[in-house]
Every structure is written in structure tokens, then in C-alpha cells.
Amino acid sequence: MIRVAVIDKSACRPKDCGKPCRKSCPVVRTGKEAIYFTDGALPPIIDEGVCIGCGICVKRCPFLAISVVNLPDEIEKEAFHRHGINGFKLFRFPEVRTGEVTAIVGQNGTGKSTILKILASEISPNLGDPLGTPSIDEVAERLRGTTTSSLIKNLANQEVRVVHKPQYVDLIPKAVAGSVREVLSSVSDGTGVDEVAQTLQLANLLDRDVGLLSGGELQRLAIAAAMLKDGDLYLVDEPSSFLDVSQRISVARVLRGLKERGKTLVIVEHDLGLLDYLADYVSVIYGEPGVYGVVSHLMSSRVGVNSYLDGYLKTENIRIRKDPIRFMTRPPPGEVEAVESLRWERSSTDLGGFRLEVEAGSAFMGQVLGVVGPNGIGKTTFLRKVITDYFGGDNSSISYKPQYLSGVFSGTVSSVLQTSAGTQEIPSWAETEIVKPLRIDKLIDREVDTLSGGELQSVAVASTLIHKSDYYFFDEPCAYLDVEQRMAVQRAIRRIAEAKAAVAFVVEHDILFVDFVSDRLIVLDGEPGVSGHVNPPTSMRDGMNRLLSSLSVTFRRDVDSGRPRINKPGSRADQEQTASGDYYYIS
Helix, strand or coil: CEEEEEECCCCCCCHHHHCHHHHHHHCCHHHCCEEEEECCCCCCCCCCCCCCCCCCHHHHHHCCCEEEEEEEEEHHHHHHEEEECCCCCEEECCCCCCCCEHHHHHCCCCCCHHHHHHCCCCCCCCCCCCCCCCCHHHHHHCCCCCCHHHHHHHHHHHCEEEECCCCCCHHHHHHHCEHHHHHHCCCCCCHHHHHHHHHEEEEEEEECEHHHHHHHHHHHHHHHHHHHHCCEEEECCCCCCCCHHHHHEEEEHHHHHHCCCCCEEEEEEEHHHHHHCCEEEEEEEEEEECCCCEECEEHHHHHHHHHHHHHHCCCCCEECCCCCCCCCCCCCCCCCCCEEEEEEEEEEEEEEEEEEEEECCCEEECCCCEEEECEEEEEEHHHHHHHHHHHHCCCEEEEEECCCCCCCCCCCHHHHHHHHHHHCCCCCHHHHHHHHHCHHHCCCCHHHHCCCCCHHHHHHHHHHHHHHEEEEEECCCCCCCHHHHHHHHHHHHHHHHHHHEEEEEEEECHHHHHHHHHCCCEECCCCEEEEEEECCEEEEHHHHHHHHHHHCCCCEEECCCCCCECCCCCCCCHHHHHCCCCCCCCC
16 A cells, blocks of 8 residues: 655645644654654655555644545556655556547546646656656556557657647737737648638737737637647647637647647637537546546546446446536426516626627526527627616625636635625535535635635636626636536526526526536527627427537537537438437437
């Protein structure tokens, strides 16, 4: 049995806590040093060879900064990288096949971005010894028998050109300046800019300053820049964030086009519909977020995604999740008799060159309304209009999570949640239903301005759910969240809506999430950036068919998991469903 002890340096505050971890360690009393401090201002060091894994220090730490897990001895031989002493540990490395699309799926904090950084030569793997500097031959030997072994050697010898599309595209304006055209021209010889811009719907933004772009526009800019670079290996980290359904399909087709040109792609993605459409092979990463991650053997796309949803890797005989994730195999029932809770009238709004036409509609108690449509079509404007028209200037009776979170919160995570709850402590039901499933419990004493994009999104969603209200509004709650967290969010939204007979509006582009969470759909159409039309709420079947027919995309249900899967364009299933008008739900 080996022990992996991890200390979250951002959470540990030894000057403030009196060092109870060392004082409570039973090994210290024997004269050995299982926990020791090299400097009072620094986090302690846990000697994993001396530690007996009693877990007392984990429980005594007031800031939840310590994690100790026991793993089988055999897996130590497969340690691939460690982020410093008592840092995150990655076991194994995914197999990357030349000329194919390999997807990596798993929880946030289990090593996906670390893998991309290793492939991008931004991190040199240390084979689990943070003080070691193994040669490239030793690293390749650890991967012997896989196609990645030769790839690692070629990367070290700079024989493979790597293009890396980063995860947090909202940081781009801090790294580059100028217009979209200038940025794209700087990464190419100036040719192909107009063609790529047209494909990714950036043509009308070429003269716009990068600092004025929205999240979705920055995402498409990052993908366009990667497309224009001449590489052999393309590393794409979460390409769907902030993109609408149409743009996600366009990006998927663009990335598949790279494969058709003989390029190799490694993609990290949480939108399982998009991932399934893109990937040839899948590697699942499992473990404990922030502590360790284990990379599974390579599987076909369908088998890999289904294994991840099922929570059981059959080829390795290991369960990675207690409960499987199941999808409904039939569409939700149409509208039933219920008590009307909110109604909006037909109206129109002009916003400096953009016009939004809203059809009359209503929401019922205990109902979740999905709001779908392209970016720039007026979804956020519609939410704000409902809030303004129905509640006036009094926002105390609603709970609203905005799309962009910069500057929204201040203070510690605990203070944010306590303020939302209106109590001095976080309610026990919220701990069980929201805080722990979203993995916020270990962030509770952190300042919100130190959180990553995914962590901040989790806190924002939790804050919205905890707030006492009968009306909840969520604008893109899934950005940067992994599959597990998305499922936790949808369950929490549904339970709160049903338990409190509340109304929830959810703007989201993840089709699987919308399918899970919604009772009815509000579909927006029109011309993005020019005019939008808000249709009345409709059944899930009619709403999805209306949305997908405009995109010429059809979904089928997986036989085993019931999850929606995108049909390949022109396939027999695609042609049959298009002809019948069943773009999403099949009778």
C-alpha cells in the first residue's frame, strides 16, 4: 500500500492555525517526523514513507488543506508526474494515436490539463519524483508498448510541431492586443485568415479590438488562431465553453477537418455530445480531484463515454463512481395541468441596433424552462426583461446567476454562501445537495478572487441555488464545469424547483444538460446581433426539433446509456430522422 499525501498550498495557513496537523500526528510522538515544517510561513511537509495514513491530520486541519489516500503498491510503478512535494500525482499517461482524435474525459482537478501541458512541452514529466530529472529515454521506457512512447521522444527532439489551444480563453486579452485580424495574421503568414474567420463566424469581427470580445468570440478566436498555425499535434482544451449549439457543431467540423488533413488531435471536453461527435478514442481519468489521477487504457469513443457514465471500467475491473449517470430514454411528457406562477406579455425591445421580439408566455410552479438559441440572439436580454417587467426594480425575491462573473463576488467563499443563504452558517441541506457535490467544501476559506474559472463558476451556481427564492435564473451555469458537476447542478435545480414549487429559467448550450434539466423549452431564433425572436414555451420534443432542424443536426439515443448522440452528417440515421422530422426524440 502506498500513500499519497497532498497539501493545498493555497488553503494552508500555518501561521493562523497553530499547526494542529503536526501536534495531533501520533507518529511524531514516537520520535519520527511524519509531518514537519521547514519554515513557519510555509506549508508542512508530510513524509509519505513514515505516514501511517491514520487521517487525523486531515480531520484536524481547520482549512481542509490536507488529503491522504492509500493506493495499491502496483500503481506506484506507473507514476508519471508529480507537482512538487505533497503535490498532485498523475499515474499513467494516455495513448495518443497518430492521425486520430483522442479525447480525455474526467473530473476537473484529476490531471487533464497537466497531460496537455506535458504534450506541449510546458512540463517535463518527473515519473512521480518531484526532485528527479529523468531522461527522455527513461520517460519513453515508462510508456513502452504504446504509440505515445515514440511521440514523447519526437516532442523532446522538436520533431513534432505542437499547437496548444488553452482552457481559459477569457485571459487572452491580457496576453495579446490589437484587432482580431492583427492577432490572426500574427500567427500565420497572413493567408487563410478570411477563410477561417468565415468558417468560425468571425468575419464581421475582424476589425474589432480583442479586448471588446465576448467569451464566445474569444473562444472562436483561440480556435481560429490554432487552425492557422501549421502543426502536427493539436492540443485543444475545452473548445465548447461559451459557444452556442451551432458554433459547437461548426467547431467540431473544423477540428474533424484537421484530422482529415492527417493531423493528430488531443481534446479535453466536458460536453459529451460534442466529445462523442469529435473523438475516435477516449481515455478516462479517475481519482480524487486535486490529489491524484489515474489514466485508463484507451477505448473507442462510444465505449469510453458509456464507461465513464456508467462509473465502471470493465477492462480494468474498477468502479470510478458509486452511481451511474442515466438518461431518460423517452422524451419528457408535454405540458400538464399546473398552477401558473409567472406570465409575460408580447412585447418588443430596441437596444442600439438590436431588436428583440418576445411572444407571450408563462411558467408554472415547479417547472424548469430551458432557454436555447444562438449566441447574440437575445437570451440574456430576455432573462433580464422578464426580471425587470415582472419584478420591477426589486430583485430581492429572485436569484440570478449572470453569464460573466468578473467582479460579481468579493470576500471568502463561506461569506458569499452565507450572505446568499441569509444565515451565519451554510444550511445543512445545502452542504449535502450543493456544496459537497460541486466540490466547494475544500474552497470554503479561500478568497473568491483566487479561484479558477471552474471554481468560481461552482461558487456562483451554489450561491444562486442557496438563495431563498421562488424564481431562479441561470445564465450558462455549465461553463468550465466537468460532467460530474453538471449532473450535480441539474439535480439541484430540479430538486429545488420541485420541492419549493419554484420556477427556474436556464440558459445553456450543452444539449445533454438541457435534456436533463428542462420541463419545457423556449427557443430563440432570428439574426444574431441584429434581431431576435422569443418563441412561446413548448414541449421538449417540439423545441428540440425546432432548434436542431435549423442547424441540420440530428441526435439518436444510445442503446445502452440512453444518452443523446450526434448522427454523422449524411448517415442513414441522419437521413431517416431528417425525413421524418425527428431530429432529437425518436418515437
